[in-house]
Amino acid sequence: MNAQLVQFLQLSLNGVAIGSIYALVALGIVLTYKATEVLNFAYGDILMMSAFIGWGLIAVVGLPFWLAVLITIAIAAFLGYMLDRHIMRTIVGQPQFAGVMLTIAVAFMLRGAVSMMFGPTSRNYPTPWSGQITHLGPLVIADLSLVILATALLVTALLFLFLRYTQLGIAIQAASQNQLAAYLCGIRVKWLNSLVWGVAAAMAAVCGLLLAPTALVDISLWFVVLKGLAALVLGGFGSVPGAIIGGLLIGLIEQFAGVYLPDGFKEMMAQLVLIGVLIFWPRGLLGEAHGRRV
Amino acid sequence: MSYFRVENLSLSFGGVHAINDLSFVVSQREIFAIIGPNGAGKTSVFNVVTRVFSANNGRVIFDGRDITDTPRHRIVDCGIARTFQNIELFEGASVIDNLLLGCHRFPYGNLVAELCWLPGIRRVEAEARAKVEEIIDFLELAPYRTHIVSALPYGVRKVVELGRALATQPRLLLLDEPASGLNPEEARDLAFWIDDIRSDLGITVVMIEHDMSLVAEAADRVMCMNAGQLLAIGSVSEVQSNPDVVAAYLGT
């Protein structure tokens, strides 16, 4: 194969690898959105905090990798549950803007707390796949990236089936569309919402633990939530398969922009895509069209 | 003499025909009621007239002018005002501010005059306030003048919405279920008000209603719709005794 094609395929592979992270982030956000109609701006900070906790457990306390991962996910899930139960529940019934503001506030608090406790230096921790790469013909991909891709696909499939086919999943969607009616149908709305937040936080922990070895355990990890939002918008707001497709596409677009476009575009690409999609095609690829009945 | 005419109106959302080849005529200073079961397309007719949706087919003609394609915010300039089934008031504002917004369409001043609060603006504001006070008098809203709308009881909010529609000085008033949620006393007041609107203010009224006693008391002619189509049209007694209408809507 000639060099051009190899570069094209390698870029595509890299794009899919990084795109899987974006897809996972988008999935976590779409889950809370589908359940409580709140856009969780704190997702990136829960992600970042989990990375720091993981580092602490692996590098400082010295626990084996898998144990540290499980404990971190448990801590994050617990935190997510408590977050909804004590903080998000106080603003039920207020317009969507209040929810946005509150999650931004929580994001600030998490960011500040982690900054204060761990300081500004970047850190790293070893994983079972550190330094290992797989060769696919002339192409190279890190084992860690394969793991990320597999995790993303697995989580997407589980989430999709859960929301579509289980009673719990349908109950969650019902509660988001008309909360009072859901109560009257006997759905334990408050408990469900907190459960969803816990699951979303657990997903954030998974993202953080998988992303950190590549991007380093650093405060700036929270930025990935902005890429996740771009992925969500591209794929179509409120759509679970859309989140995955959007994430992969953003990853691919970024990689290609880094090579084929002038310097500096790569960092902006996700935001430019978000702006472009919202202006010209607000529904995104697979989004639902919403109208207001008067 | 047709004042307000709907010709062969059709509206569909995907495969759902909300309105199917509907035609009717309303004369000037008439009180015209539209009845029918839920989902018959009654509110859709209002939505098409006020350009919330664009009709797939047909025309709407008001006072000799084809208004099927006028931009949505110009309908009130043609002289048509409406109220909504689920109250669409400005919840954060007071009753006075809601009514003053009804006067939005009248000539005002330019941006610079507003920024400097010139005497011309002060005069226009005072005139608008005077007009709005007349409506407050007419609808007995004086106790609620400065209250924020979100704090008011349901019946009062319906009246505020009626007042806001009147503040635009319309020639045709579209009322979407004005009596829903009102107790019998308030509904009786409403019947008197609608009659006064017609006789004192000279406004033609088209109203969607489920309260048959209000319809019998206030309306001149009635139209019954079902599944987007015209079922019966005529005087109140004619429509009430029509067997199709009884089967589809009124019951025995």
Place this chain on the structure above:
Amino acid sequence: MRFDYDTSYADPQRLLRYRSQWIAYGTLVLALIAAPWVLPPYYVGELNYLFIVSIASLALMILTGYTGQVSLGHAAFMAIGAYAHAWFLNNGLGFIASILCASALTAAVGLVIGLPAIRVSGLYLAMITLAGALVTEQIIGRWKDVTGGYSGLSVPAPIVFGFDFGSLRAFYFLCLFVLVLVLSGLLNLMRGRTGRAFVGVRDSEAAAYTLGIWVGGHKVLAFVISAFVTGIAGALLAHHLQFLTPDGFGLTLSMELVLMVVIGGLGSLRGAVFGAVLIGLLPTLISKIKPALPASIATQFGLETFVFGLILALFVMFEPAGLNGRWIKLKVLLQNFPLYRRNTFRRGKVYMHSERYR
């Protein structure tokens, strides 16, 4: 107890109706005029900063509080105003001409951003403005010829009609004058037809259409006005900072502006000023508290972010009407004393209603 006894239709719209208001605001104005000679220079500089962010906060209040258009990227407008003003000054324009051109440029950008806002609303607008702010930060950083990139751009002193306002006291009065001008203009706008129309667009677009309000046009107008005023604030900020770098106009400043507006109380200009004062003073307050905290917390730089988040969270959870809401409740308490009931402002239980399918 206060009972309004209006004798003319103009009375309810008067800005200063009651004698207590004349006294209170009069005292405030006198105190502000006397301040540069009474306070130490550090605090005069602080007040300058507060005036400038108050202007920006007022602008954002018009957009978000009155018209309901969320903007999480308003620092971009300040950046455009600041850099454009510096560029015009460096290229020979006089102060007033430069500030007006810079603000007009910012307003033009506001127009461009306002146009998609017609179709896009709420959450989506929040995301688009956030993305826009990030893109602007990148553009400023990379367009080195005009903005000096990350090496920075120096700003000449403000010279109006030959008089140098660069000194601390002169600049103080310049900022105060601009603030009063902007405040009175916006107060007039909001008590007239435009202000009512903005509130109409915020509360119910469907009803606004039926009343003859061109919803799209008013949204764009809100963006243009807001951007213009923010451009003015940005230009003044340029003189305050004296040296411009892109990281001074990043996400942090955008978030601070949003915090000012939300904590101040959406929908009131007084709230915008309250919020600006609180958030503008917060870094100073925090640095005063730091010596009292244990060394491990005080030395890290995350404390400010944490406190910002904490204050925002507390206000959103327990006082959604913001500082202005508290002010009104306090006023009613004092007016009705001792007959004030604790549940005067309590509203019934509300359930979440989906805004997707309204």
